[in-house]
Amino acid sequence: MEVYTVGSKSFTAVAINTAAKAGEWIKLKLGAHAMLDVKSSAQDLVTEVDRGSESLIRNLIRTHFPTHAFLGEEGVGAGANASVQALKEVSGAEYLWIVDPIDGTTNFVHGFPFFSVSIALAHKGEVIVGVIYDPFHDELFVAEKGKGAYLKGKRMQVSGDAKLSDSLIATGFPAGTTSTLPVNMKGLQALAPKVRNTRVIGSAALHLAYVAAGRLSGFWEIGLNSWDIAAGALLVREAGGEVTDTLGRPYSLPVRHVLATNGRIHRELQLELAAADATGYE
Numbered sequence: 001m002e003v004y005t006v007g008s009k010s011f012t013a014v015a016i017n018t019a020a021k022a023g024e025w026i027k028l029k030l031g032a033h034a035m036l037d038v039k040s041s042a043q044d045l046v047t048e049v050d051r052g053s054e055s056l057i058r059n060l061i062r063t064h065f066p067t068h069a070f071l072g073e074e075g076v077g078a079g080a081n082a083s084v085q086a087l088k089e090v091s092g093a094e095y096l097w098i099v100d101p102i103d104g105t106t107n108f109v110h111g112f113p114f115f116s117v118s119i120a121l122a123h124k125g126e127v128i129v130g131v132i133y134d135p136f137h138d139e140l141f142v143a144e145k146g147k148g149a150y151l152k153g154k155r156m157q158v159s160g161d162a163k164l165s166d167s168l169i170a171t172g173f174p175a176g177t178t179s180t181l182p183v184n185m186k187g188l189q190a191l192a193p194k195v196r197n198t199r200v201i202g203s204a205a206l207h208l209a210y211v212a213a214g215r216l217s218g219f220w221e222i223g224l225n226s227w228d229i230a231a232g233a234l235l236v237r238e239a240g241g242e243v244t245d246t247l248g249r250p251y252s253l254p255v256r257h258v259l260a261t262n263g264r265i266h267r268e269l270q271l272e273l274a275a276a277d278a279t280g281y282e
Helices: 011-029 048-062 081-090 104-112 178-194 206-211 226-238 268-273
Strands: 036-038 044-046 069-072 097-102 116-123 126-134 139-144 150-153 168-171 196-198 218-221 243-244 258-261
Touching: 011 048, 011 116, 011 139, 036 104, 036 150, 036 178, 044 104, 044 178, 048 069, 048 097, 048 116, 069 081, 069 226, 097 104, 097 226, 116 226, 126 226, 139 206, 139 226, 150 226, 168 206, 178 196, 178 268, 206 218, 206 226, 206 258, 218 268, 226 243, 226 258, 243 268
Parallel strands: 069 097, 168 196, 168 218
Antiparallel strands: 036 044, 097 116, 116 126, 126 139, 139 150, 218 258, 243 258
16 A cells, blocks of 8 residues: 655654554543543533643654644634634645544543544645544554555445445534534434434544444534544545535535435435434525
């Protein structure tokens, strides 16, 4: 498998190495974190482990690529507007690393073993490398643009489910209790009777990785950020799936309302969200 390189350095190797080191550090802290802060709401948590993981990741990446731009969740203020503005400020960068140091902080805080490190690299606004590492289960999901998506050295393939009624799909419960959460709940209420079953494991990055691995046939959520989606979106596409916004428009870094599927159920799922007025768009 070829890798993107600059000089003699592989972008993908750096992403993998960095995610693995951050993941192992996070795992050591499980059950031992000391501080817990609230960001935008009581459902939006951050710990000193999130901050420490992001600092570790930023320092490792800058060691290799000091001129690259960096967008990490913990360097951004709370709320949707701050996230949108932070992405705009770095959108002109040739190379931009987009990082969620712990996706699934609430799970981490409660010792629920589903959280991940998400690292993506965008070149001129297009994601070319995506790595998601689940340290608890020691699963490393890796994708390169045009080169496929891999788990434990084996190429991943999305599921073969051809209709919603045969599909296991996932969503999340957004932190915006008066804004995004009610919209997502409308979608969940509409879809739950029409699918085989639904799952909410509390990490958008892992949901996307699981779509790529064929464990889920679809995932949607309202009100996510670029660092939640960027790496996972590449994984899904490189595993043969489809990623759009909830209106069915092509995925790009500013997308906040995301729909990712095996491709076969994409249109059906998108139409159900639209019929339920659950796309997040007016």
